[in-house]
Amino acid sequence: MPAPEMRFPASHCRVLSIAAPERKVTIIHATNTALVAWAPSYLAEALGFYHDEGFAIERVSSGSGPASVTALISGSGTSVLNPPGELLVAVARGLGLKIIMAQANYQTLHLVISKQFAERHWVAEGMPIRERLAAAQNFKGFRCGITAPGSSTDYAARAAFKSAGLDPVADVQILPLGSTPSALAAMRNGNIDGFTAASPAPEMAKLQFGAMIYFSVGRDEIPGFKPMAGQVVGVRNADIEKGPDLYAALVRADVKAMRYIIQEPRAAGETLQKARYE
Template sequence: MDTRFRLARALLALALAALVQMVVPVEAAAPPPTTVRVAFTPLQAWGPLFIGEAEGFFAREGIKIEWVTFAGGADTIAVLIQGQLDVGAGAASAGFFNAVAAGGRVRIVADKGHVEPGFRAVSLVARRGLRVGGPPTVADLKGRKVAVNTVGAIAHYILAKALARAGLRVDDVELVRLPFPSMVAALQQGSIDAAILSEPFVTQAIQIGAGTLLVPAGDVAPGEPIAFLFYGPNLLDRSPEVGRRFMVAYLRALRQYVQGPTDRNVRVVAEYTKISSDVVRQGDWFPMYADGHVNINAIRRFQDWLYDLQLIGVRMPVTTLVDPSFQAYAAEALAAR
Protein backbone atom coordinates (compact mmCIF):
# COMPACT_ATOMS: atom_id res chain seq x y z
CA MET A 1 0.00 0.00 0.00
CA ASP A 2 2.75 2.46 0.94
CA THR A 3 4.60 1.71 -2.27
CA ARG A 4 1.49 2.32 -4.39
CA PHE A 5 0.79 5.57 -2.49
CA ARG A 6 4.29 6.90 -3.03
CA LEU A 7 4.13 6.03 -6.72
CA ALA A 8 0.78 7.78 -7.13
CA ARG A 9 2.06 10.86 -5.35
CA ALA A 10 5.16 11.01 -7.60
CA LEU A 11 3.02 10.68 -10.71
CA LEU A 12 0.73 13.47 -9.49
CA ALA A 13 3.72 15.75 -8.88
CA LEU A 14 5.03 15.14 -12.39
CA ALA A 15 1.62 15.85 -13.87
CA LEU A 16 1.32 19.11 -11.93
CA ALA A 17 4.80 20.21 -13.05
CA ALA A 18 3.90 19.52 -16.67
CA LEU A 19 0.66 21.47 -16.27
CA VAL A 20 2.50 24.48 -14.82
CA GLN A 21 4.90 24.51 -17.76
CA MET A 22 1.93 24.49 -20.11
CA VAL A 23 0.06 27.39 -18.50
CA VAL A 24 2.92 29.63 -17.28
CA PRO A 25 4.51 31.43 -20.25
CA VAL A 26 8.28 31.37 -20.50
CA GLU A 27 9.70 34.92 -20.59
CA ALA A 28 10.81 35.74 -24.10
CA ALA A 29 14.49 36.39 -24.62
CA ALA A 30 15.37 40.03 -25.28
CA PRO A 31 15.98 40.73 -28.97
CA PRO A 32 19.63 41.21 -29.91
CA PRO A 33 20.78 44.85 -30.07
CA THR A 34 20.79 46.63 -33.39
CA THR A 35 24.31 47.46 -34.59
CA VAL A 36 24.71 51.07 -35.72
CA ARG A 37 27.91 52.05 -37.53
CA VAL A 38 29.09 55.49 -36.38
CA ALA A 39 31.92 57.67 -37.70
CA PHE A 40 34.79 57.96 -35.20
CA THR A 41 37.49 60.61 -34.87
CA PRO A 42 39.44 60.87 -31.57
CA LEU A 43 38.36 64.43 -30.77
CA GLN A 44 36.76 65.96 -27.71
CA ALA A 45 33.82 67.07 -29.89
CA TRP A 46 32.82 63.39 -30.10
CA GLY A 47 32.25 63.51 -26.33
CA PRO A 48 28.46 62.98 -26.40
CA LEU A 49 28.86 59.90 -28.59
CA PHE A 50 31.59 58.53 -26.32
CA ILE A 51 29.43 59.21 -23.26
CA GLY A 52 26.43 57.60 -24.91
CA GLU A 53 28.30 54.32 -25.30
CA ALA A 54 30.28 54.43 -22.05
CA GLU A 55 27.23 55.22 -19.89
CA GLY A 56 25.03 52.63 -21.59
CA PHE A 57 22.59 55.13 -23.10
CA PHE A 58 22.76 53.50 -26.53
CA ALA A 59 22.48 50.03 -24.99
CA ARG A 60 19.35 51.16 -23.15
CA GLU A 61 17.79 51.91 -26.55
CA GLY A 62 18.77 48.50 -27.91
CA ILE A 63 21.72 49.82 -29.92
CA LYS A 64 25.28 48.51 -30.18
CA ILE A 65 27.83 50.98 -31.55
CA GLU A 66 30.35 49.94 -34.19
CA TRP A 67 32.97 52.67 -34.60
CA VAL A 68 34.37 53.39 -38.07
CA THR A 69 37.39 55.72 -38.16
CA PHE A 70 37.51 58.75 -40.49
CA ALA A 71 39.77 61.81 -40.74
CA GLY A 72 36.79 64.19 -40.87
CA GLY A 73 33.11 64.56 -41.60
CA ALA A 74 33.68 65.12 -45.32
CA ASP A 75 35.02 61.59 -45.71
CA THR A 76 31.81 60.08 -44.37
CA ILE A 77 29.37 61.50 -46.92
CA ALA A 78 29.92 59.00 -49.75
CA VAL A 79 29.83 55.97 -47.46
CA LEU A 80 26.69 57.28 -45.75
CA ILE A 81 24.94 57.57 -49.10
CA GLN A 82 26.14 54.10 -50.11
CA GLY A 83 24.71 52.64 -46.91
CA GLN A 84 28.07 51.46 -45.57
CA LEU A 85 27.78 53.85 -42.60
CA ASP A 86 24.72 54.72 -40.53
CA VAL A 87 25.69 57.90 -38.64
CA GLY A 88 28.18 60.51 -39.80
CA ALA A 89 29.74 62.99 -37.41
CA GLY A 90 31.83 66.06 -38.05
CA ALA A 91 31.81 69.30 -39.96
CA ALA A 92 29.60 70.06 -42.92
CA SER A 93 31.66 70.34 -46.09
CA ALA A 94 31.46 71.21 -49.74
CA GLY A 95 31.13 67.49 -50.40
CA PHE A 96 27.98 67.34 -48.29
CA PHE A 97 26.30 70.26 -50.08
CA ASN A 98 27.26 68.92 -53.50
CA ALA A 99 25.99 65.45 -52.59
CA VAL A 100 22.58 66.77 -51.54
CA ALA A 101 22.40 68.90 -54.70
CA ALA A 102 23.01 65.72 -56.72
CA GLY A 103 20.13 63.95 -54.97
CA GLY A 104 22.09 62.10 -52.31
CA ARG A 105 20.08 60.93 -49.29
CA VAL A 106 22.13 62.43 -46.48
CA ARG A 107 20.93 65.04 -44.00
CA ILE A 108 22.09 66.99 -40.96
CA VAL A 109 20.02 65.76 -38.01
CA ALA A 110 21.54 67.33 -34.87
CA ASP A 111 24.09 69.81 -33.51
CA LYS A 112 27.51 68.53 -32.39
CA GLY A 113 29.29 71.76 -31.54
CA HIS A 114 29.42 75.46 -32.38
CA VAL A 115 31.65 78.49 -31.80
CA GLU A 116 31.02 80.98 -28.99
CA PRO A 117 33.02 84.11 -28.10
CA GLY A 118 36.25 83.11 -26.35
CA PHE A 119 36.06 79.61 -27.82
CA ARG A 120 39.55 78.06 -28.22
CA ALA A 121 38.76 74.38 -28.78
CA VAL A 122 39.43 74.96 -32.49
CA SER A 123 42.37 77.28 -33.13
CA LEU A 124 45.05 78.27 -35.60
CA VAL A 125 48.35 77.09 -34.07
CA ALA A 126 51.82 77.88 -35.48
CA ARG A 127 54.89 75.74 -34.92
CA ARG A 128 57.45 76.95 -32.40
CA GLY A 129 60.42 78.66 -34.01
CA LEU A 130 58.49 79.80 -37.07
CA ARG A 131 59.67 83.35 -36.49
CA VAL A 132 63.23 83.90 -35.28
CA GLY A 133 63.54 86.46 -32.50
CA GLY A 134 59.89 86.68 -31.50
CA PRO A 135 56.48 85.05 -31.40
CA PRO A 136 54.95 84.24 -34.80
CA THR A 137 52.05 86.19 -36.26
CA VAL A 138 49.41 85.34 -38.84
CA ALA A 139 51.28 87.49 -41.38
CA ASP A 140 54.27 85.12 -41.04
CA LEU A 141 52.23 82.34 -42.66
CA LYS A 142 52.43 83.84 -46.15
CA GLY A 143 53.90 81.21 -48.47
CA ARG A 144 53.98 78.65 -45.62
CA LYS A 145 52.42 75.19 -45.24
CA VAL A 146 49.20 75.22 -43.23
CA ALA A 147 47.28 72.03 -42.43
CA VAL A 148 43.52 71.51 -42.33
CA ASN A 149 41.74 68.20 -41.92
CA THR A 150 39.37 68.89 -44.83
CA VAL A 151 39.29 71.45 -47.63
CA GLY A 152 35.90 73.13 -47.90
CA ALA A 153 34.90 72.44 -44.29
CA ILE A 154 34.85 74.46 -41.07
CA ALA A 155 38.64 74.28 -40.51
CA HIS A 156 39.19 75.80 -43.95
CA TYR A 157 36.56 78.45 -43.16
CA ILE A 158 38.20 79.40 -39.83
CA LEU A 159 41.61 79.55 -41.51
CA ALA A 160 40.24 81.92 -44.17
CA LYS A 161 38.78 84.17 -41.47
CA ALA A 162 42.06 84.17 -39.50
CA LEU A 163 44.20 84.94 -42.56
CA ALA A 164 41.91 87.80 -43.55
CA ARG A 165 42.82 89.57 -40.29
CA ALA A 166 46.37 89.89 -41.62
CA GLY A 167 45.26 90.86 -45.12
CA LEU A 168 45.95 87.37 -46.50
CA ARG A 169 43.84 84.92 -48.47
CA VAL A 170 43.91 81.12 -48.44
CA ASP A 171 45.70 81.30 -51.80
CA ASP A 172 48.61 83.00 -49.99
CA VAL A 173 49.45 79.80 -48.06
CA GLU A 174 50.09 76.21 -49.12
CA LEU A 175 47.19 74.10 -47.88
CA VAL A 176 48.12 70.63 -46.61
CA ARG A 177 45.46 68.08 -45.70
CA LEU A 178 46.17 66.02 -42.58
CA PRO A 179 44.00 64.20 -40.03
CA PHE A 180 43.92 65.99 -36.68
CA PRO A 181 45.90 63.32 -34.77
CA SER A 182 48.83 63.73 -37.20
CA MET A 183 49.08 67.50 -36.96
CA VAL A 184 50.91 67.81 -33.63
CA ALA A 185 53.74 65.53 -34.76
CA ALA A 186 53.94 67.42 -38.07
CA LEU A 187 54.31 70.72 -36.17
CA GLN A 188 57.04 69.19 -34.00
CA GLN A 189 58.92 67.88 -37.02
CA GLY A 190 58.56 71.14 -38.95
CA SER A 191 56.86 69.46 -41.90
CA ILE A 192 54.04 72.00 -41.57
CA ASP A 193 54.22 75.58 -40.31
CA ALA A 194 50.74 75.92 -38.83
CA ALA A 195 47.48 74.02 -38.52
CA ILE A 196 43.85 74.42 -37.59
CA LEU A 197 43.76 72.11 -34.57
CA SER A 198 40.84 70.78 -32.54
CA GLU A 199 40.83 69.72 -28.90
CA PRO A 200 42.43 67.83 -27.30
CA PHE A 201 45.23 68.54 -29.79
CA VAL A 202 45.25 72.34 -29.29
CA THR A 203 46.17 71.91 -25.63
CA GLN A 204 48.53 69.02 -26.35
CA ALA A 205 50.51 71.00 -28.97
CA ILE A 206 50.92 73.96 -26.63
CA GLN A 207 51.81 71.84 -23.57
CA ILE A 208 54.56 69.86 -25.28
CA GLY A 209 56.01 72.96 -26.92
CA ALA A 210 55.12 71.96 -30.48
CA GLY A 211 53.03 75.03 -31.20
CA THR A 212 51.99 78.55 -30.30
CA LEU A 213 48.39 79.75 -30.31
CA LEU A 214 47.79 82.31 -33.06
CA VAL A 215 44.02 82.74 -33.43
CA PRO A 216 41.23 80.96 -31.56
CA ALA A 217 38.06 80.31 -33.55
CA GLY A 218 36.03 82.35 -31.06
CA ASP A 219 37.85 85.49 -32.22
CA VAL A 220 37.00 85.11 -35.89
CA ALA A 221 33.89 82.91 -36.25
CA PRO A 222 31.53 83.34 -33.28
CA GLY A 223 28.18 81.67 -33.80
CA GLU A 224 29.40 79.34 -36.55
CA PRO A 225 28.73 75.58 -36.40
CA ILE A 226 31.67 73.25 -35.82
CA ALA A 227 30.07 69.87 -36.36
CA PHE A 228 26.82 67.95 -36.80
CA LEU A 229 25.38 64.47 -36.79
CA PHE A 230 24.37 63.18 -40.23
CA TYR A 231 22.06 60.33 -41.20
CA GLY A 232 22.16 58.54 -44.51
CA PRO A 233 19.45 56.40 -46.17
CA ASN A 234 19.82 53.57 -43.66
CA LEU A 235 18.30 55.64 -40.86
CA LEU A 236 16.44 58.26 -42.91
CA ASP A 237 14.49 55.74 -44.99
CA ARG A 238 15.15 52.06 -44.22
CA SER A 239 15.14 52.09 -40.40
CA PRO A 240 13.89 55.48 -39.16
CA GLU A 241 12.76 53.85 -35.90
CA VAL A 242 16.40 53.00 -35.17
CA GLY A 243 17.29 56.58 -36.07
CA ARG A 244 14.81 57.83 -33.48
CA ARG A 245 16.15 55.50 -30.79
CA PHE A 246 19.71 56.56 -31.60
CA MET A 247 18.74 60.21 -31.23
CA VAL A 248 17.08 59.60 -27.86
CA ALA A 249 20.34 58.10 -26.57
CA TYR A 250 22.40 60.90 -28.13
CA LEU A 251 20.33 63.65 -26.50
CA ARG A 252 20.52 61.85 -23.16
CA ALA A 253 24.32 61.78 -23.51
CA LEU A 254 24.33 65.40 -24.66
CA ARG A 255 22.63 66.43 -21.43
CA GLN A 256 25.51 64.88 -19.51
CA TYR A 257 28.16 66.33 -21.83
CA VAL A 258 26.96 69.93 -21.42
CA GLN A 259 27.59 69.66 -17.68
CA GLY A 260 31.19 70.34 -18.72
CA PRO A 261 34.50 68.69 -17.84
CA THR A 262 33.27 66.76 -14.81
CA ASP A 263 35.55 64.00 -13.56
CA ARG A 264 33.37 61.37 -15.22
CA ASN A 265 33.12 63.19 -18.56
CA VAL A 266 36.87 63.80 -18.62
CA ARG A 267 37.61 60.13 -17.94
CA VAL A 268 35.34 59.01 -20.77
CA VAL A 269 36.78 61.46 -23.32
CA ALA A 270 40.35 60.62 -22.26
CA GLU A 271 39.67 56.90 -22.68
CA TYR A 272 38.33 57.25 -26.22
CA THR A 273 40.84 59.86 -27.46
CA LYS A 274 43.84 58.19 -25.76
CA ILE A 275 44.89 61.60 -24.43
CA SER A 276 45.72 62.15 -20.75
CA SER A 277 42.91 63.29 -18.47
CA ASP A 278 44.95 66.39 -17.51
CA VAL A 279 45.12 67.54 -21.13
CA VAL A 280 41.41 66.88 -21.67
CA ARG A 281 40.50 68.74 -18.47
CA GLN A 282 42.62 71.79 -19.35
CA GLY A 283 41.31 72.08 -22.90
CA ASP A 284 38.25 74.04 -23.95
CA TRP A 285 34.94 72.18 -23.80
CA PHE A 286 32.94 72.36 -27.03
CA PRO A 287 29.71 74.38 -26.68
CA MET A 288 26.72 72.30 -27.78
CA TYR A 289 22.99 72.89 -27.65
CA ALA A 290 21.59 70.66 -24.90
CA ASP A 291 18.55 69.77 -26.99
CA GLY A 292 20.63 69.11 -30.13
CA HIS A 293 18.82 71.66 -32.30
CA VAL A 294 20.49 72.89 -35.49
CA ASN A 295 21.27 76.57 -36.17
CA ILE A 296 19.71 76.97 -39.62
CA ASN A 297 21.03 80.50 -40.23
CA ALA A 298 24.62 79.44 -39.56
CA ILE A 299 24.34 76.71 -42.19
CA ARG A 300 23.05 79.26 -44.67
CA ARG A 301 26.08 81.57 -44.04
CA PHE A 302 28.52 78.71 -44.47
CA GLN A 303 26.85 77.62 -47.70
CA ASP A 304 27.16 81.19 -49.05
CA TRP A 305 30.91 81.15 -48.32
CA LEU A 306 31.36 77.85 -50.14
CA TYR A 307 29.39 79.21 -53.10
CA ASP A 308 31.51 82.38 -53.25
CA LEU A 309 34.65 80.20 -53.40
CA GLN A 310 33.03 78.13 -56.18
CA LEU A 311 33.42 74.99 -54.07
CA ILE A 312 29.72 74.31 -54.59
CA GLY A 313 27.72 75.00 -57.73
CA VAL A 314 24.31 75.82 -56.33
CA ARG A 315 22.76 77.22 -53.15
CA MET A 316 20.31 74.71 -51.69
CA PRO A 317 17.29 75.61 -49.53
CA VAL A 318 18.32 74.83 -45.97
CA THR A 319 15.18 72.70 -45.55
CA THR A 320 16.69 70.25 -48.04
CA LEU A 321 19.89 69.99 -45.98
CA VAL A 322 18.45 69.42 -42.51
CA ASP A 323 15.95 66.86 -41.20
CA PRO A 324 14.90 68.08 -37.72
CA SER A 325 12.32 65.34 -37.13
CA PHE A 326 14.63 62.94 -35.28
CA GLN A 327 15.87 65.62 -32.87
CA ALA A 328 12.32 66.86 -32.30
CA TYR A 329 11.07 63.33 -31.59
CA ALA A 330 13.90 62.61 -29.14
CA ALA A 331 13.51 65.91 -27.29
CA GLU A 332 9.79 65.25 -26.84
CA ALA A 333 10.35 61.63 -25.81
CA LEU A 334 12.87 62.60 -23.13
CA ALA A 335 10.63 65.39 -21.83
CA ALA A 336 7.86 62.82 -21.32
CA ARG A 337 10.06 60.36 -19.40
Protein backbone atom coordinates in the same frame (compact mmCIF):
# COMPACT_ATOMS: atom_id res chain seq x y z
CA MET B 1 -1.17 7.34 -7.05
CA PRO B 2 -0.42 11.03 -7.56
CA ALA B 3 3.10 11.98 -8.51
CA PRO B 4 5.13 13.36 -5.62
CA GLU B 5 5.35 17.13 -5.49
CA MET B 6 8.88 18.37 -6.08
CA ARG B 7 10.07 21.60 -4.50
CA PHE B 8 13.34 23.44 -5.09
CA PRO B 9 14.91 26.12 -2.92
CA ALA B 10 14.34 29.60 -4.28
CA SER B 11 18.10 30.05 -4.61
CA HIS B 12 18.14 27.27 -7.22
CA CYS B 13 15.51 28.87 -9.41
CA ARG B 14 16.34 31.26 -12.27
CA VAL B 15 14.04 33.19 -14.52
CA LEU B 16 15.29 32.81 -18.06
CA SER B 17 14.74 35.64 -20.51
CA ILE B 18 15.80 36.06 -24.10
CA ALA B 19 17.16 39.53 -24.79
CA ALA B 20 16.32 41.15 -28.07
CA PRO B 21 19.33 41.11 -30.40
CA GLU B 22 21.22 44.40 -30.54
CA ARG B 23 21.05 46.36 -33.77
CA LYS B 24 24.44 47.26 -35.20
CA VAL B 25 24.85 50.98 -35.72
CA THR B 26 27.90 52.04 -37.73
CA ILE B 27 29.04 55.61 -37.01
CA ILE B 28 31.41 57.14 -39.55
CA HIS B 29 34.10 59.50 -38.25
CA ALA B 30 36.29 61.84 -40.25
CA THR B 31 39.43 60.71 -38.41
CA ASN B 32 40.60 57.96 -36.08
CA THR B 33 41.64 60.65 -33.61
CA ALA B 34 39.26 60.89 -30.65
CA LEU B 35 38.00 64.47 -30.94
CA VAL B 36 36.59 66.13 -27.82
CA ALA B 37 33.74 67.33 -30.03
CA TRP B 38 32.54 63.73 -30.26
CA ALA B 39 32.19 63.45 -26.47
CA PRO B 40 28.37 63.03 -26.52
CA SER B 41 28.63 59.96 -28.75
CA TYR B 42 31.59 58.50 -26.86
CA LEU B 43 29.79 58.96 -23.54
CA ALA B 44 26.53 57.55 -24.88
CA GLU B 45 28.50 54.39 -25.61
CA ALA B 46 30.59 54.35 -22.42
CA LEU B 47 27.61 55.00 -20.13
CA GLY B 48 25.45 52.37 -21.80
CA PHE B 49 22.89 54.73 -23.33
CA TYR B 50 23.29 53.13 -26.76
CA HIS B 51 23.05 49.68 -25.19
CA ASP B 52 19.83 50.69 -23.44
CA GLU B 53 18.37 51.56 -26.85
CA GLY B 54 19.42 48.16 -28.23
CA PHE B 55 22.46 49.30 -30.22
CA ALA B 56 25.82 47.65 -30.76
CA ILE B 57 28.15 50.44 -31.91
CA GLU B 58 30.76 50.10 -34.62
CA ARG B 59 32.98 53.09 -35.45
CA VAL B 60 34.83 53.51 -38.72
CA SER B 61 37.21 56.25 -39.86
CA SER B 62 37.16 57.65 -43.36
CA GLY B 63 40.24 59.90 -43.12
CA SER B 64 38.63 63.32 -43.67
CA GLY B 65 35.36 65.23 -43.52
CA PRO B 66 34.67 65.07 -47.28
CA ALA B 67 35.54 61.36 -47.35
CA SER B 68 33.19 60.65 -44.44
CA VAL B 69 30.27 62.26 -46.28
CA THR B 70 31.13 60.24 -49.40
CA ALA B 71 31.17 57.09 -47.27
CA LEU B 72 27.72 57.89 -45.90
CA ILE B 73 26.33 58.51 -49.38
CA SER B 74 27.70 55.15 -50.53
CA GLY B 75 25.97 53.33 -47.66
CA SER B 76 29.05 52.54 -45.57
CA GLY B 77 27.43 53.56 -42.29
CA THR B 78 24.27 54.33 -40.36
CA SER B 79 25.24 57.92 -39.63
CA VAL B 80 28.17 60.30 -39.77
CA LEU B 81 29.60 62.62 -37.12
CA ASN B 82 31.00 65.58 -38.99
CA PRO B 83 31.21 69.38 -39.04
CA PRO B 84 28.17 70.86 -40.80
CA GLY B 85 30.00 72.37 -43.77
CA GLU B 86 30.48 69.27 -45.90
CA LEU B 87 27.00 67.97 -45.07
CA LEU B 88 25.31 71.27 -45.90
CA VAL B 89 27.03 71.27 -49.29
CA ALA B 90 25.82 67.70 -49.90
CA VAL B 91 22.26 68.63 -48.89
CA ALA B 92 22.33 71.68 -51.17
CA ARG B 93 23.44 69.46 -54.05
CA GLY B 94 20.48 67.15 -53.52
CA LEU B 95 22.57 64.13 -52.57
CA GLY B 96 19.89 62.64 -50.33
CA LEU B 97 21.30 63.50 -46.90
CA LYS B 98 19.80 65.10 -43.82
CA ILE B 99 21.17 66.58 -40.58
CA ILE B 100 19.13 65.27 -37.65
CA MET B 101 20.90 66.96 -34.72
CA ALA B 102 23.80 69.16 -33.65
CA GLN B 103 25.92 68.22 -30.65
CA ALA B 104 27.53 71.60 -29.96
CA ASN B 105 26.93 75.31 -30.50
CA TYR B 106 30.15 75.72 -32.47
CA GLN B 107 33.15 73.73 -33.61
CA THR B 108 36.30 73.85 -31.49
CA LEU B 109 38.64 74.66 -34.37
CA HIS B 110 41.95 76.45 -33.87
CA LEU B 111 44.86 77.63 -35.98
CA VAL B 112 48.01 76.77 -34.06
CA ILE B 113 51.55 77.92 -34.86
CA SER B 114 54.82 76.32 -33.82
CA LYS B 115 56.97 77.71 -31.03
CA GLN B 116 59.81 78.39 -33.47
CA PHE B 117 57.57 80.29 -35.89
CA ALA B 118 56.08 82.35 -33.04
CA GLU B 119 59.54 83.29 -31.79
CA ARG B 120 60.73 84.31 -35.27
CA HIS B 121 57.75 86.65 -35.62
CA TRP B 122 57.76 87.98 -32.06
CA VAL B 123 54.24 86.83 -31.21
CA ALA B 124 53.15 85.35 -27.91
CA GLU B 125 50.14 84.20 -25.92
CA GLY B 126 47.98 87.00 -24.58
CA MET B 127 48.48 89.41 -27.48
CA PRO B 128 45.26 91.25 -28.40
CA ILE B 129 43.59 90.05 -31.58
CA ARG B 130 44.33 93.39 -33.26
CA GLU B 131 48.07 92.86 -32.77
CA ARG B 132 47.90 89.23 -33.87
CA LEU B 133 46.09 90.19 -37.08
CA ALA B 134 48.72 92.85 -37.80
CA ALA B 135 51.57 90.41 -37.14
CA ALA B 136 49.97 87.76 -39.36
CA GLN B 137 50.34 90.06 -42.36
CA ASN B 138 54.02 89.05 -42.25
CA PHE B 139 53.24 85.31 -42.31
CA LYS B 140 53.78 84.98 -46.07
CA GLY B 141 55.06 81.53 -46.94
CA PHE B 142 53.40 79.99 -43.88
CA ARG B 143 53.18 76.19 -44.23
CA CYS B 144 49.76 75.27 -42.85
CA GLY B 145 48.68 71.68 -42.36
CA ILE B 146 45.05 70.64 -42.91
CA THR B 147 43.40 67.24 -43.06
CA ALA B 148 42.09 67.35 -46.65
CA PRO B 149 40.98 69.80 -49.35
CA GLY B 150 37.38 70.88 -48.82
CA SER B 151 37.42 69.94 -45.13
CA SER B 152 36.50 72.24 -42.27
CA THR B 153 40.20 72.53 -41.43
CA ASP B 154 40.83 73.74 -44.98
CA TYR B 155 38.04 76.33 -44.90
CA ALA B 156 39.06 77.55 -41.44
CA ALA B 157 42.69 78.02 -42.47
CA ARG B 158 41.72 80.00 -45.55
CA ALA B 159 39.26 82.17 -43.60
CA ALA B 160 41.84 82.87 -40.89
CA PHE B 161 44.58 83.96 -43.30
CA LYS B 162 42.17 85.99 -45.40
CA SER B 163 41.06 87.88 -42.28
CA ALA B 164 44.72 88.87 -41.77
CA GLY B 165 44.97 90.25 -45.30
CA LEU B 166 46.78 87.27 -46.83
CA ASP B 167 45.85 85.45 -50.02
CA PRO B 168 45.34 81.78 -49.01
CA VAL B 169 46.47 80.69 -52.48
CA ALA B 170 49.37 83.01 -53.25
CA ASP B 171 50.72 83.83 -49.78
CA VAL B 172 50.27 80.57 -47.84
CA GLN B 173 51.07 76.92 -48.46
CA ILE B 174 47.98 74.85 -47.58
CA LEU B 175 49.26 71.29 -47.09
CA PRO B 176 46.84 68.31 -46.92
CA LEU B 177 48.28 65.89 -44.35
CA GLY B 178 45.43 63.42 -44.04
CA SER B 179 44.96 63.50 -40.27
CA THR B 180 45.67 65.47 -37.13
CA PRO B 181 48.25 62.91 -35.88
CA SER B 182 50.13 63.57 -39.12
CA ALA B 183 49.93 67.30 -38.43
CA LEU B 184 51.36 66.82 -34.95
CA ALA B 185 54.19 64.71 -36.35
CA ALA B 186 54.90 67.28 -39.07
CA MET B 187 55.09 70.07 -36.49
CA ARG B 188 57.39 68.01 -34.29
CA ASN B 189 59.71 67.42 -37.25
CA GLY B 190 59.64 71.06 -38.38
CA ASN B 191 57.93 70.28 -41.69
CA ILE B 192 55.09 72.76 -41.13
CA ASP B 193 54.75 76.09 -39.35
CA GLY B 194 51.30 75.32 -38.01
CA PHE B 195 47.97 73.64 -38.69
CA THR B 196 44.24 73.96 -38.22
CA ALA B 197 42.44 71.27 -36.25
CA ALA B 198 39.75 70.61 -33.70
CA SER B 199 40.51 69.89 -30.05
CA PRO B 200 42.44 68.13 -28.61
CA ALA B 201 45.22 68.31 -31.26
CA PRO B 202 45.95 72.06 -30.82
CA GLU B 203 46.09 71.67 -27.04
CA MET B 204 48.39 68.66 -27.45
CA ALA B 205 50.70 70.70 -29.68
CA LYS B 206 50.78 73.44 -27.07
CA LEU B 207 51.54 70.99 -24.27
CA GLN B 208 54.08 68.85 -26.11
CA PHE B 209 55.86 71.35 -28.36
CA GLY B 210 55.17 74.77 -26.82
CA ALA B 211 52.98 75.74 -29.79
CA MET B 212 50.65 78.74 -29.68
CA ILE B 213 46.93 78.76 -30.43
CA TYR B 214 46.89 81.81 -32.69
CA PHE B 215 43.28 82.01 -33.91
CA SER B 216 40.33 80.23 -32.31
CA VAL B 217 36.71 79.74 -33.32
CA GLY B 218 35.78 79.71 -29.64
CA ARG B 219 37.10 83.27 -29.32
CA ASP B 220 35.30 84.21 -32.56
CA GLU B 221 38.60 84.93 -34.32
CA ILE B 222 37.98 82.96 -37.53
CA PRO B 223 35.29 84.82 -39.49
CA GLY B 224 32.07 82.96 -40.23
CA PHE B 225 32.70 79.92 -38.03
CA LYS B 226 31.35 80.83 -34.58
CA PRO B 227 27.69 81.09 -35.75
CA MET B 228 27.93 77.65 -37.36
CA ALA B 229 26.95 74.59 -35.31
CA GLY B 230 29.60 72.20 -34.10
CA GLN B 231 29.60 68.48 -34.87
CA VAL B 232 26.34 67.27 -36.37
CA VAL B 233 24.77 63.88 -37.05
CA GLY B 234 24.10 63.27 -40.72
CA VAL B 235 22.04 60.43 -42.22
CA ARG B 236 20.65 59.30 -45.56
CA ASN B 237 17.06 60.36 -46.26
CA ALA B 238 16.17 56.86 -47.45
CA ASP B 239 17.42 55.27 -44.22
CA ILE B 240 15.53 57.58 -41.88
CA GLU B 241 12.35 57.12 -43.90
CA LYS B 242 12.78 53.35 -43.72
CA GLY B 243 13.65 53.18 -40.01
CA PRO B 244 12.67 56.38 -38.15
CA ASP B 245 12.53 54.58 -34.79
CA LEU B 246 16.21 53.68 -34.97
CA TYR B 247 17.24 57.29 -35.56
CA ALA B 248 14.89 58.58 -32.86
CA ALA B 249 16.59 56.18 -30.44
CA LEU B 250 20.02 57.32 -31.61
CA VAL B 251 19.11 60.94 -30.90
CA ARG B 252 17.66 60.00 -27.49
CA ALA B 253 20.91 58.33 -26.46
CA ASP B 254 23.02 61.28 -27.61
CA VAL B 255 20.75 63.79 -25.86
CA LYS B 256 21.07 61.79 -22.62
CA ALA B 257 24.84 62.05 -22.94
CA MET B 258 24.68 65.79 -23.63
CA ARG B 259 22.55 66.31 -20.52
CA TYR B 260 25.00 64.25 -18.51
CA ILE B 261 27.87 66.48 -19.67
CA ILE B 262 25.95 69.58 -18.54
CA GLN B 263 24.75 68.14 -15.23
CA GLU B 264 27.87 66.14 -14.27
CA PRO B 265 30.81 67.79 -16.07
CA ARG B 266 33.54 66.38 -13.83
CA ALA B 267 32.21 62.82 -13.96
CA ALA B 268 31.68 63.15 -17.72
CA GLY B 269 35.27 64.29 -18.18
CA GLU B 270 36.63 61.41 -16.11
CA THR B 271 34.54 58.89 -18.03
CA LEU B 272 35.65 60.33 -21.37
CA GLN B 273 39.28 60.25 -20.26
CA LYS B 274 39.07 56.57 -19.34
CA ALA B 275 37.07 55.61 -22.41
CA ARG B 276 39.09 57.40 -25.09
CA TYR B 277 42.33 58.94 -23.84
CA GLU B 278 44.00 56.27 -21.69
